[in-house]
Amino acid sequence: MNKNSTGSHIPVLITEVIDLLQLQKGSSALDCTLGMAGHAQAMAQQVGPTGAIYGLEVDARNLELIAQVLKENPTIHPIHTNFEDIVTVGERIHKERGRLDAILMDLGLSSMHVDEAERGFSFLREGPLDMRFDQRQELTAGEIVNTYPVDSLIHIFKVYGDEPFAQRIAYNLVEYRKHSRFKNTRELAAFVSAVVASRNAYYHKRAFTDGIWPDKERDRFELWAQRRKRHPATRVFQALRIATNRELEVLESGLRGALEILSPGGRIAVISYHSHEDRLVKNIFKEGKLDKSLHLITKKPIIPTPEEVEENPRARSAKLRVAEKNQQN
Template identity: 40%
Template sequence: MDYKKIHIPVMVKEVIQLLNPYGGIYVDATLGCGGHSLAILKRLSPDGRLISIDRDESAIFYANRILDDSRVILRKASFSHLKEVLSELNIEKIDGVIFDLGVSMLQLKDFERGFSFHSEERLDMRMDQTEPLTAWDVVNKYPEQKLTQIFRDYGDEPFARRIAREIIRQRGKKTIDTCKELADLVKRIVPRHGRLHPATQIFQAIRIEVNREFEELREGLLQAVELLNSGGRICVISYHSGEDRVVKNFFREEEQKGNLRILTKKPLLPSLEEVAKNPSARSARLRGGEKI
């Protein structure tokens, strides 16, 4: 798989303006294909350091190809273990951190990973493939009430109950094994609106459940702010209302505690030009803060 053909980092210009990297230690907490790391590296001073982490082994593998620089350290880890990673590197404080949330193109384009609507591979959706819980387990083992709750809470899906009921009905005949089977089931229930695939919110909700994304996010943000030097900055790109709500509320709480100064009273949005070039950026929301 050619990284350059599948990946366009989102809101790079805005991230660099907010983060303002130069000297010091910076963290890319969601390495992905390395786009934001590469942009930070271009601005980093000769004695600066960049720590890039990701829970997905494939992200580390691909990033090795473009981040061949003595200032960079790559580590496989979830950002909820940020303090642990930095402690192992004898780093007590950092000067900036970027979180680019959601699923990466590495995961979407690799049909074997079981993220894509079109994949006929087994449902998976694990960002860290050493974790036990898969999308197949959620779809085929969770009771109707729990499925409904997940679809509502994590996907804002108005047809949550009907979809959950249809999943249970289908499971009575045979297991729902592939992404395409699940996507086709949802398509029978949810009317299509514009370009958005009818199963988008359901896949999103299942992915969040499998990877414990909201819990991971809260823990990662807490650790990041604790680790920042005074004047250090945090940037977070989210892609749906649930994520953005977690980030917004966290920033407000930290501001009320006197720990953080919010730099973006409203989230920054991608330009129309960027969305035209990269449609996957259309739902991006960028928030930034500065440690007091």
């Protein structure tokens, strides 16, 4: 296990992040996505006892899981909030520390989210259709699946999941739910697998429009899906998670806020895991380059080495971009 990993979560691109953030003894930094505090612990080592790492985490359960780590690392100051509130957090940091030298965002979910079936993030484990990072929020993935109109579902599957069968899945889903609500992750994963696997419109009509879908048929598609290299429900689950947590909207406002609160000369590093996130980061950094408020440290995103991907398959889609805030701003 990587030396900074907690439980089964291994921090991604950690050497590159630490190298490029250039933290000094006594620096102040903000980790916007504390998770299992893998990156935060490595950052804490860099800044030493006179430095400070503020760590934001929207999921109270994750903060509970790292209670011991936080006890052992008093330089890490956890804050239970969404990084959408970054400007307020920045005001606090500037008041307490006078400057903010570095910001990290390591987007998406932690391995703990996937491991705990009851959070509803995994298509391989039976759980409720929840997918909320923040349990205080009302909207769940179940609400989206069971109530959103067909056009919104197509948009979500297509835009947030790059799902090539977005229309077919959305139309059949709306037919299916006329007979029964989607109750759990397993039922949704089997349904998506069946829609993707069978191009036969007659099959779809019987199974989903007429509501005749025997359990043994569901089991057959479940088995078929599990044997595939990539589960056919992967994209739909990713899309629903992004929609449930408004991840792209939150990233855009969080990133713009981060660039406001970062001190001149300070660096920001963002690790993203899918193309829409990366494009958003790339464009916002590019705007900063054009108006001369930012200097791009990474011209192209840094990706993990094959060795890192072998040790931690979750890292395979990671892209790291780093920028420095110019002095004149």
